[in-house]
Amino acid sequence: MGIPKLSTFVDKEFTGWQHRVLAANEKLVIDGINICYQLYAENHDWTRGGSYRKFYDTVTAFFQALLASKIEPIVIVDGINEEKKTETTRSRREKSFKMMKDWQKNGRVQPNVLPLLAKEVFVDALQDLEIELCVVDGEADPEIVAVANSYECPVLAQDSDFYMFNIVGGYIPFSRFKLSRSTGRPEADVFHMQDFANHFGLRDKDLRFLIPAILGNDFLKGVNFRGLNTPYTIVQYVHQFPTMDNFIAALSKEDSKPVRKNCQKAVEIYTIPPRSLREVATTTKLGIPDWILPKYRAGCFESFMVSAVVLGRVIFRANVDEVDKGSSHLAGKEIRRSIYGILGYTKVTETIRSDGRIHLVDIGVEPCIDPSHCPDIALIGHDEGTLERRQSAFCSILHCSREEIDQLPPEWQLVVVASSYWFRNAKPYIPPHIAKALVYTFLACSQGHYPRRLERVFAARSPRKNYSPEALHAFAQWQSVYFDALSLNQLLQEPFRYITPSHLYDGETAMHYAVIPCTEEAVLKDLEWDDWTLYENLMCLITGGRKNKKKSDAATVTIPKVPVVPPKPRKEQSRFAQENRFDILAHLTDLND
Numbered sequence: 001m002g003i004p005k006l007s008t009f010v011d012k013e014f015t016g017w018q019h020r021v022l023a024a025n026e027k028l029v030i031d032g033i034n035i036c037y038q039l040y041a042e043n044h045d046w047t048r049g050g051s052y053r054k055f056y057d058t059v060t061a062f063f064q065a066l067l068a069s070k071i072e073p074i075v076i077v078d079g080i081n082e083e084k085k086t087e088t089t090r091s092r093r094e095k096s097f098k099m100m101k102d103w104q105k106n107g108r109v110q111p112n113v114l115p116l117l118a119k120e121v122f123v124d125a126l127q128d129l130e131i132e133l134c135v136v137d138g139e140a141d142p143e144i145v146a147v148a149n150s151y152e153c154p155v156l157a158q159d160s161d162f163y164m165f166n167i168v169g170g171y172i173p174f175s176r177f178k179l180s181r182s183t184g185r186p187e188a189d190v191f192h193m194q195d196f197a198n199h200f201g202l203r204d205k206d207l208r209f210l211i212p213a214i215l216g217n218d219f220l221k222g223v224n225f226r227g228l229n230t231p232y233t234i235v236q237y238v239h240q241f242p243t244m245d246n247f248i249a250a251l252s253k254e255d256s257k258p259v260r261k262n263c264q265k266a267v268e269i270y271t272i273p274p275r276s277l278r279e280v281a282t283t284t285k286l287g288i289p290d291w292i293l294p295k296y297r298a299g300c301f302e303s304f305m306v307s308a309v310v311l312g313r314v315i316f317r318a319n320v321d322e323v324d325k326g327s328s329h330l331a332g333k334e335i336r337r338s339i340y341g342i343l344g345y346t347k348v349t350e351t352i353r354s355d356g357r358i359h360l361v362d363i364g365v366e367p368c369i370d371p372s373h374c375p376d377i378a379l380i381g382h383d384e385g386t387l388e389r390r391q392s393a394f395c396s397i398l399h400c401s402r403e404e405i406d407q408l409p410p411e412w413q414l415v416v417v418a419s420s421y422w423f424r425n426a427k428p429y430i431p432p433h434i435a436k437a438l439v440y441t442f443l444a445c446s447q448g449h450y451p452r453r454l455e456r457v458f459a460a461r462s463p464r465k466n467y468s469p470e471a472l473h474a475f476a477q478w479q480s481v482y483f484d485a486l487s488l489n490q491l492l493q494e495p496f497r498y499i500t501p502s503h504l505y506d507g508e509t510a511m512h513y514a515v516i517p518c519t520e521e522a523v524l525k526d527l528e529w530d531d532w533t534l535y536e537n538l539m540c541l542i543t544g545g546r547k548n549k550k551k552s553d554a555a556t557v558t559i560p561k562v563p564v565v566p567p568k569p570r571k572e573q574s575r576f577a578q579e580n581r582f583d584i585l586a587h588l589t590d591l592n593d
Contacts, residue, residue, distance in 0.1 A: 003217050006160040007173075009231035016195035018170065022154075022186040024070040029148040031140060031157035032077035032133070035062075036122040038158055038174050041111035047103055048466070048507025049320045049475050050115030053445050056502035059125035067129065069185050074132045074277060076147060077123075077299065080286075080307040081315050082138040088218040089315050090351065090360050096318035097358040104323060104469065116319040116479045117501040120486075123299040124500040134277060135299050137286045139218075141165075146275035154190060164212055164270045166193045166205070201239040207247065209270060210238050213262035220265055223258045286310045295490065302487040308340055313349040315360075320507075321476035322469045327353040328476035331426050332484030333365065338397045339488055340367035390495035394488060399424070404541055412538070414496035415442065415504060418485035419478065419542045426477040432543065434474045437513035439538045443527050444509050445502065453526050454509065471514035479505065 022028065036059075043058050044051040066073050081089045099110045126133050136143045145165045148155045154169040155162055162171040170190035177188045197205045211231050216222030228234045241247040248260055281297050288296060288306055295301040304314045321328040329352050340348045348365050355361075395402050398421045405413050419438065423430050444454060482501070489496055513523065524532060 003160045003164070003212050003231075004215050004222075006163055006211060006215070006231050010160075010163055010191070010196075013232065014191075014196060014199055016199040017176070017189035017191060018195065019189050020187065022069070022071055022188065024185075025072065027072045027074060027151045027153040028066070029144055029151070029153060029155050030073055030075045031144055031155070031159060032075040032122070033119070033140065034157045034159055035075075035174065036119060037112070037114055039122075040114055040118050045109075045508065046111075046113045046115050046320055047109060048511045049472060049479065050117060050501070050505060050507050052115070052117060052121045052500075052502040052504075053506045055118060056121050056125050056500070059122055060129065063126065063129050063131055065179055066186065069179070071186060072132075074147065074151075075126055075134070076140050076144045076280075077133065077135045078140040079136045079138050079296075080303045080310065083311065085139065085218055086315070093315065093318050093351075093353075093360060094358055097323055097353060100318075100320060101323040101358060113318065113320065115507075116317055116476075116483060117505070119317075120483075121500060121502045124502065127299065132277070133299055134281050134297055135303070136280060136297075137284055137288065142269075142272050143275070143280050145272045147277050147280060149272070150274040150276050154188075156188075161212075161217060161270075163191060163193075163196065164208060164266075165272060166270075200235045202235070203239075204241075204243040206244040206267070207238045207241065209244070209263055209266040210234055210247070210259075212269070213259060213266045217269070219269060220262055223262055225255060225259055301490050302483075305339060305343065305487060305491060308345060308348050309343055312345065312347070313351065313362075315351040319476050319480055320472070322473035323353075323358065325473055326355060326427075328473060328480045330354070331422065331477035332481045334368070334425070335397060335421070335481070335484040335488055337365060337368040339484070339491055340365065342491060343367075387495055390492045394492055394495055397488065398485065408537070408541070410497045411499055414485065414489055415482075415499055416538060416541050417496070418482045419538075420544070421485070422478045422481040423542050424544070425481075426474060428470075430474055434471055434514055435543050436539065437471070437510050438475065438478060438505075439535055439542065440513045440523050440527065441506060441510040442504055442538065443535060445504055445506050446499075447527075453528065454512075466508065466511045466515060468511065468515045471511055475505075475507065475510050475514075 039058050039062060040046070040055055044055050063073060096113050099113050102108045102110070123133065134143075141159065141161055144155055144157070145162075145167055149168050152168045154172050155165075155167050156172045156174065156177060158174040162173075165171070170192045172188040172190055177186065179186055193205055193208070196202075197208065202208060211234050212220055214223055214225050214228055214234055215231070226237070228237055238247055241250070244263070248256070248263070251259055282293075284293060286306075287310060289309065292301055292306060292309070296303070296306055304316065307314050316327075316329050319328045329350075336348075336350075345367055348367065350363050350365050351360050352363055353360055354363070392402060395405065395417060398417050400417045400420055405417060408416055419435075423435055479501075482504075486498060489498065518526075520532070520535075
């Protein structure tokens, strides 16, 4: 959510901040998606489709700093896009596409684009650190406030709506949160609603609700009222009234109905009773099925599938692709048809960008009802007895041979099945050098540390030289297919092992090998890789190539394994990890302002 101009107003006019050092063992409730955007936007480039390896390090470093200070973070993440927020969500997606087009046409880069798989990387990092995490039904703000008030602890976010909630422990904007060099502990400027009311002379705290009631937010359309169009003019006008009731009584008949209606809605939105984390995690207002709820709450069940179940429609995240072409999400449409079929739906509406346009359109998708592609819901069980059937169903949906996949180590099977589907179904046709570049990237990112030689190569090149629109769109389609494939894998109770995108894809690496001619020997040297067997087998299975090898030898192929979980502690840390891990937060800007 967000209230126009409110963050700027508070930063400039409010001086009642309470500065304090966070205590050891203090809980801190964090707006998950908000911090995901903030950490990515401040530190990483999105123009190549995602710096997932570095982003994983950034998220890990941030939360390790909190844990080292004995802060107990609780991360609450937005769920599905609720019906009442549809227009806002569509508008933000289209804004992201405009930013992409501005970069691709004019070279101007704005920070507020989040690559497709960044949320998965964020959740993976939290799970690896065993951070408390809960994905809620829909909008996270009310649940964040409810849980924080149950613990009487502060909220950490960067969203102007939190200025309107009455948070017992106070609200901390990211921009006012830092790690003190002198004490080694987190310290912050804390906002309290009562201090806000006192500073601006509001005798009744409820008068604050007139700010969102008049200016609007993600759920409220603003109203025209006596030329009051900024928080400053609203506060200056309403502070003369002792109470909200006095203000309402003074309204003219013409003003009374729209303002009163919005005031009532604002009170409902921003008045939140305390709820325990357990209650939030174990109950649902949307009727999410019991067999989905635990995994969904833990961040292990993609929200678009829940949206299909609950609402019958899906608004996809923005993917960094070539805006003048059709949406990269179209590459995995047939996989999603099978997902919808397994979920038992006759039709799902997908909101997607198509035909090279910035604006979103609604497309009705008929679920696949072929029994060979849509196994019965009984397949979705935990018992090992169904594992082979679930693997076979997965391979059938992605049109991949089980015999070929079985020669790979388990950690590479999902990646290869998805990548093979991408190579066969992406449009336009994927040239071999693009497939090679992707596999080179797999090898670079799957190591316990990133090759230093590549870091030096990238540091010496200008950003524009490492860019190809065709490669960007091809890699975007791979990301979309991998996202759909890992979603299907979740739905079938993970018949194949999952590898985090941070161990597979880095946009700068992929783009480098897509645009710079390299011999395989040169790449081997770049990657500091001692065994080329893995590369040969991945390329063979992904592109459908044939090797000079007897069938009888296929089962004996030796393929080096790679770590699925990053080693802890990691020897190689990002720049963000090496320096003051909270320096970044001094420069964060409010994405919702």
